[in-house]
Amino acid sequence: MVQSLSKILPPHLLRPILGRLNYERLYEIRLRANRPVSLNYGSKFYFLTERGLASMSDNAFTADAGLINEVVVRATEYSLYAVNDQLRQGFITVTGGVRIGIAGETVREAGETKTVKNYGSVNIRIPHEIKGCADKAYQHCCAPEIHNTLIVSPPGAGKTTILRDLARLLGNRLPAVNVLLADERNELAAAHRGIPQLEVGMHTDVIANALKPYAFTAGIRSLAPDVLITDELATLQDAEAVEYAAASGVRVIASCHAQNHLDLSRKPGFDALIAKRVFSRYINLSQRLGAGTLDGIFDADFNEIGTRQ
């Protein structure tokens, strides 16, 4: 991870981060043009100074457009064309699973975003795997029988972390279960040049940066998975892709944004999934006791089968 940051950040920013901070507590480094550099450290925001963290911005390092451009160019390994598909979605994944969110001017052509230029800010997100965070969900949804499971929560409640840990648990299960990770936003496995940078299990294949309908059909045809795991079902096409996978005999574990399982029927395509009882487990997450709090596990009829944390 240190190696990843040293490839991205210039030495004057790297020095206080590596020399004065506990890497385990570092979540984000935010650079905004002509504004002070800030860090998410232990879930609180501070400014970065030569001496480490500060609550006030007085002595903080200031980022400029040149520095931000340099960070992006370094992150792309001087090969912007190689990551343009990611860049169009607003992020780049580099080694170690470090993910760089990018804001700038989008270049549009024929109604589509072609690329992003004149970067105004970057958010360097350092991944923290929480192994074991999905143990309880695993007990209810995957042991012994693997259920089609939908994890439901508002943004920031830990869906991705739980899904990643479920992939790890299933992918390491013996006798072996073949897991396919359809990682559309490359957040689950954080694959870099095809290699998962985060632990997702020894029997797990990853299709990164592909739309779900493609990943589902191509993956099921060519990789013969037992379980398919994917993040953030959002569209009707996504719901149809899940239905296709479930009808193909593949177990699906997915996540989706909603307040809870009762809100799902308001999303296009999800009413059909519920009516057809495609999912036999629903897991509600919230931030009630911090990200990843289990707010209940429900069966296909919405009967609660798992206790709240």
Added chain:
Amino acid sequence: MNAITKLLLVCIASAAGAMAGLFFSKRLKARAEYYKALLAFANHVLGEVKFRRNPIKTVMRDFMSLGETPFSKNLTEYLDAQNPNALKLTRGCLKQNEAEEVKKFLAALGGLDADTQVSQLEADKLRFAPLAETAAQHYTKYASTYIKLGFLVGLAAGILIL
């Protein structure tokens, strides 16, 4: 000075002339091969950008593994550079302005999205193609002439010295 010494002197002068001719001929050959390799590299990068989209340093290493060319040294310099924008290239067989163009070409690689990079590479190819053609023509036309001319100049110089 006896006849054998004189003959020897003339031979040495002729050989020196031929060597000088060979030097210039080799320079022509190096230029022709350099530009041929540069164009081949541009094509290689084009193929990569259009399809596989590997990072530029991987593309360079792939290209270099195909064989050593006079252009390889400049690619090695790029690979060793911390920052391609502050790249320093060995001129080798190139003229100063030509070396600057190649430097600009290399430094600009990877700074654009795929579509724009393809257009840029096509433009680069058009820019370098006439230079490659001229270098190849000069090599075919003048390489052996330089050696012969060098030999004759050496011979004449040897005779004049006597």
